[in-house]
Amino acid sequence: MSSESERWGQCTGQRTLMIVSLQLRDYMTLNLLGKQFRSELTILAKFRHMNIIPLLGFCIESGERLLVYKYMPNGNLHDWLHPVKCKAEKLDWHVRVKIAIGVARGLAWLHDFNNFLIIHLDICSRSILLDKYFEPKISNFGGAMHRSSNDKGLIASSKVGELELIKQDVYQFGILLLELIAVHDPDHNSKSSHTLEENLFERIAHLSSSSSGLYHAVDKSLLGQGFDGEILHFLKIASSCVHPILDQRPTMLQAFQMLMVMIALSWSQQKQSETADVCMLYNIVVSGFVSETIQIWPHC
Secondary structure, eight states: OEEEEEEEEEETTTEEEEEEEEEEOSTTTHHHHHHHHHHHHHHHTTOOOTTBOOEEEEEEETTEEEEEEEOOTTOBHHHHHSOSSTTOOOOOHHHHHHHHHHHHHHHHHHHHSSSSOEEOOOOSGGGEEEOTTOOEEEOOOTTOEEOOTTSSOSOTTOOSOHHHHHHHHHHHHHHHHHHHTTOOOSOTTOSOHHHHHHHHHHHHHHHHHOHHHHHHHSOGGGTTSSOHHHHHHHHHHHHHHTOSSGGGSOOHHHHHHHHHHHHHHHHHHHTTOOHHHHHHHHHHIIIIIHHHHHHHOOOO
16 A cells, blocks of 8 residues: 655745655555656656746655655645635636646647657646646656657557557546536546547537537636637637547647637737737747747746
């Protein structure tokens, strides 16, 4: 058996830290958690990006492994989306979009814009931490895998193709987008993941074409605030990410681009810009500016 707990404390200089403790209680889990611990260390020690949790240090003593991270005062995204208290503060639409864009930027960078090329494989609201400005930080790299540099697969023993693993990250990101607007997976217990993906995709397609369906599925606090068009666009992006056919899912860079286009179009409509301005903004986003944006924001 093993257990994982979070603590926080202050070091010299009053800097607040978050400490994740992995306690090993029997030999059966020693090897597995040892691999997860090493994965966290080897990946996070190499990376500095504004949307990746900063690892500050580690400690190994007896049956306990400690990972020391920069403290995230707003906790994890799951607790904001599923508060225990009925009257808890809710995230407004702009913050939710900011979180979606940050996670997409971080995943796109992990997949394609660094020297190590990482597939995360465990994207969910619990693994997204939020700093004091609600900038998202991707965490929980214990199950992450390196992409091969020659694009011919991950490792010789891998039974799952690299494309499928990459698109698994995209699918999980799509689920995260749905969770951000309160559309939930209808059947977590489905025996067939392919059937689940098809059902989820069909449900989202129905919501996208039905204003009444959209109203009943989306968090009511988000509707009627002038963002309904953005929410529908957001839902369509999520739909593309959970498409049951792998080749039909976008890459994370494309998902990031689509979110940026959504913001550009919304901004243009608010400013009542001419069509030419909208086209210019769209062309900027898809022509490679986004790739540069991902690369020039590497530091936390």
